[in-house]
Amino acid sequence: MSLRLATLASASALILAACGGSQPGGDAAGAPAGAEEKVLNVYNWSDYVADDTIANFEAATGIRVNYDVYAENETLETKLTAGGSGYDVVFPSARPFAQRQIRAGLYAPLDKAKLPNLQHLDPAIMAGLADIDPDNAHIVPYMWGTTGLGINVDKVTAALGADAPLDSWGLLFDPANAAKLASCGIHVLDDDQEAFSAALIWLGRDPNAGSADEIDAVREAYAAIRPHIRTFNNAEYKDALANGDACLVMGYSGDIGQARDVAIEAAEATGRAAPDLRYVIPKEGAVRWMDVIAIPKDARHPGNAHAFVNYLMQPEVIAAITDHVAYANANLAATDLIDPEIAADTGVYPPEDVRERLVDPVSLPDDMQRQRVRAWTGIKSGR
Ligand code: SPD
Numbered sequence: 013m014s015l016r017l018a019t020l021a022s023a024s025a026l027i028l029a030a031c032g033g034s035q036p037g038g039d040a041a042g043a044p045a046g047a048e049e050k051v052l053n054v055y056n057w058s059d060y061v062a063d064d065t066i067a068n069f070e071a072a073t074g075i076r077v078n079y080d081v082y083a084e085n086e087t088l089e090t091k092l093t094a095g096g097s098g099y100d101v102v103f104p105s106a107r108p109f110a111q112r113q114i115r116a117g118l119y120a121p122l123d124k125a126k127l128p129n130l131q132h133l134d135p136a137i138m139a140g141l142a143d144i145d146p147d148n149a150h151i152v153p154y155m156w157g158t159t160g161l162g163i164n165v166d167k168v169t170a171a172l173g174a175d176a177p178l179d180s181w182g183l184l185f186d187p188a189n190a191a192k193l194a195s196c197g198i199h200v201l202d203d204d205q206e207a208f209s210a211a212l213i214w215l216g217r218d219p220n221a222g223s224a225d226e227i228d229a230v231r232e233a234y235a236a237i238r239p240h241i242r243t244f245n246n247a248e249y250k251d252a253l254a255n256g257d258a259c260l261v262m263g264y265s266g267d268i269g270q271a272r273d274v275a276i277e278a279a280e281a282t283g284r285a286a287p288d289l290r291y292v293i294p295k296e297g298a299v300r301w302m303d304v305i306a307i308p309k310d311a312r313h314p315g316n317a318h319a320f321v322n323y324l325m326q327p328e329v330i331a332a333i334t335d336h337v338a339y340a341n342a343n344l345a346a347t348d349l350i351d352p353e354i355a356a357d358t359g360v361y362p363p364e365d366v367r368e369r370l371v372d373p374v375s376l377p378d379d380m381q382r383q384r385v386r387a388w389t390g391i392k393s394g395r
Contacts, residue, residue, distance in 0.1 A: 052316040053078045055088060055099040057303065058247050059270060060155070062336035069323050075316050083247040084202065085109045092118050092308060099308055100317040103154055106302045108205070108375035110151050111144040119150040119306045126318035127152070129325035132345035141304070144375075151304040152321060153342035155266070155334070158298045158362065158370060159206040162249070162268035165288040167196045167259035181214035181294045184260060187236040194240035196259035199249035204388035205373055207234075207244075209299045210262060219299060219371050222380035227387045234391040244392050253289060254278070265291055265359050269338030291359035293366055300370040302342075334360075 050073075054066075058081040066077050082088055085105050091097040092113060104110040113119060124130060130152065137153050145151050161183060168183070169176050171192045176183065183189050190198060201207055209219035211233040217226060234241075242258070243249075250267045252258035254274040261268070268291040279286035305324065307317045323329055330341045331349035338354060340361050347355070354360055362370065376384065 048313055048315045050075045050316070051078070052076070052101065052313050052320055053080075053099045054101045054320065055080050055082065055091070055097070056101075056103045057081060058083055059250070059267065060103065060303075060333075060337055060339075062332045065324075065329065065333055068329070069320060072323070073316075073319055075319065077320075083245075089113065096310060097308060098312070100311040100313045101320050102306055102308060103303050104151075104306060106141060106144060106151070106153075106304050107373045108381065110304050110306060111375050113306070114145055114150050118309060120309045120311060120314060121149050122152070122307065122321070123314075123318055126315075127322045127325065129322050132325055132327055132343045134342050134344045137302075137342040141302075151306045152325065154303045154305045154324070155337070155339035155341055156300060156302040157265040157339045157360075158293055158300050159201065159203075159210065159262065159264055160268075160291060160293045160298045160359075162253050162258075162261040162263045162271060163290045163292060164196070164253065164256070164259040165290055167256075167287075168193060171196060171259070178290070179292055179295045181210060181296050183294075184262060185211065185214040185233055185237060187240070190237040190240035193260050194242070197252060197257050198237075198241050199252055199258045199261040199263075200241050200244050201249075201262050201264075202244040202246050202392070204384050206299060206301075207262065207388065207391075208384055209371070209373065213294070213297045213299075213371070216296070219297075220374045220376070222376040222384060224383070227383055231387055231391060235394075238391065238394050250274075256287065263291075264339075265293075266337045266339035269357065269359060273338075293359070293362060293369070295369070297369040297371060300367075300372055 052075050054077055056079070066079055069075065070077055088102055088104055089109060092102070104113060133153065138148050141151065141153060142148060163178055163183070165178065168178065172189060184198065208230050211230045212219045212221060212226060215229055215233060217229065249258060249261040249263050250271045253261050253268065254271040268289070272289040275289055276286045305321050307314060307321070311317050325343060327343055327345040327349055330343045331346040334341045334346070335351040335354050338357070338360050358366065
């Protein structure tokens with residue numbers, strides 16, 4: 013996998029720009045009546061395509077892409093529910109986000125005649141999405157991954173000793189460990205679904221539980237380590253892990269793979285030894301999530317949107333993205349095209365025995381979800 017240093021460095025700036033609230037570009041004026049102007053407004057997670065994905069699409073189609081990024085499902089959802097987001101293609105996480113957005117009628121039905129590359133997708137993954145999207149009518153799978161721990165092994169073992177439990181959520185949730193790691197930097201995702209699930213798994217409870225009792229247990233788990241957590245975020249932790257500002261992060265699998273590559277490239281450039289950065293799916297288990305592609309119902313360029321979705325399902329295109337971002341895709345025809353190093357990376361494609369410990373998130377009833385979100389706000393602020 014080759015990842016330019018600039019990629020991560022630019023991510024935060026892009027997110028800030030995207031959060032600035034400006035409408036995406038794309039002026040309908042000038043397009044002949046009935047014709048679709050050659051513009052496409054895309055809203056995706058940061059660092060979620062290869063360096064040349066968008067440029068190649070533009071060159072192949074003549075469609076100009078306005079590309080904005082976000083780091084939280086909630087940012088996307090706020091724009092979608094406000095209406096008139098201006099985006100033509102978006103990438104929500106399947107559960108609970110795409111699920112409730114489909115229910116709310118926020119997405120246009122896909123015109124499958126315009127998506128011949130659907131034939132390449134894994135039928136098992138498509139079937140697994142059918143309960144939230146009957147007939148796979150609105151969403152197609154993009155990438156899937158897990159949420160685990162990113163570890164700077166040298167720093168963590170220096171603080172905890174050679175027998176540090178590198179394979180356990182206890183590295184984070186055991187307050188004795190967190191206290192000793194505080195000074196080298198602990199970052200935790202600002203993602204209530206992932207953060208709640210991780211704590212519940214560590215406590216030996218069902219990660220999809222949402223009762224008051226479970227919420228209290230999660231609150232207590234975080235209260236015990238809250239003074240040792242430097243920050244909660246969904247994107248900056250990658251740079252922090254790569255540049256040595258963090259030694260332990262809760263993060264998304266591929267992001268930690270990207271941080272490792274950035275650190276290796278930086279070390280090569282300066283002639284220093286690269287730090288041993290590892291992604292670990294803890295032995296207690298972890299969440300497996302899936303991000304999907306959808307076209308908002310008010311998209312102004314639905315034809316271009318379908319062309320882009322179909323392009324992303326080309327085996328060569330999606331294999332190159334997986335090589336770059338270190339996330340697994342749902343495209344069977346791409347399997348043999350993936351860089352063998354990535355295909356063999358157990359953090360990207362976990363082996364069967366690890367998959368048995370992975371849990372798929374479910375959508376909680378709305379009132380439980382609201383309580384989780386409220387509790388998460390309190391946890392982060394230390395209340
Ligand atoms: N840099 C891309 C990160 C994508 C993470 N999406 C997963 C969200 C799970 N709640």
